[in-house]
Amino acid sequence: MHKELRPVAALVLTATGMTREQFNAVAAVVAEFDCGAGIVRCGGDSEECRVAGHGDLDPLMVLRLGQLEFVERVLPLPVERSVPPLRPGLRQVRVVSVTLEVWSALLPVRIANEDLGGYIEDINRRQAAGQKWLPLVRAVMAVFWTGANTIGYFLKAVGIRKSV
């Protein structure tokens, strides 16, 4: 029976274990959605379902991105998250981390280790304490102060300034 179905119908049936009648009801409700890999169109009849552009779709992705609310109501789907949800603020953590790593490559070794290392330690503590925005502010201050201290460092090196 599955062999007679078009790709979307076969994938959905395999992933959910729903009956053909339930799928027909879903297909009637969902007319069109973007799964990220192409436009999936489902007509009123499941036999007319087809995937434009890509025939090889991840069925779980189709279900998640298709927003098949009708299915979720009628039939609790055995869809498990393969990736744990991102911790709030994780994106900021990554942005700060990458930015400071790139910035440290431009600084003298001592300032990169000592000054920037101190700021990174402070930022890590704040993030561990659950602060969301102060670590970002500290990162901006780190760039400012390490930049200023680097200028002083070079001025001293060339003898223009007596102390760092």
Added chain:
Amino acid sequence: MQVLLLFSYCENTLGFVLDTQTAILQALIQGESYGLEIIERVATASGGRIKILQGRVYPVLRRLEADGLLRSRDGEPVPETGGRPRRYYELTAEGRRVAKADSKALSGLFGLDVVVNRA
């Protein structure tokens, strides 16, 4: 220029200007330490009334080292700093003498022990 000069001083609510150098020397009387811990020592010992700007503490530490009041060594890389080594500072004999003289002067000036930490 005035703005830059202001950064040389600790932010405090004690009603007088205490420069960063004095605060660092007093904090290091306790023993060797690194930048962030020095800031915390000063804040803790003063009940949070004296705060050293983190951006200012490192240049002052390097200047005090160049002046012969401190010596420093690289510690082991630690994950907290992103795998960078901490730099530890301690007072030299001259630094200890200056720190104790500062401590005595401040105590005499204010008639009470307002110094961050006494040995």
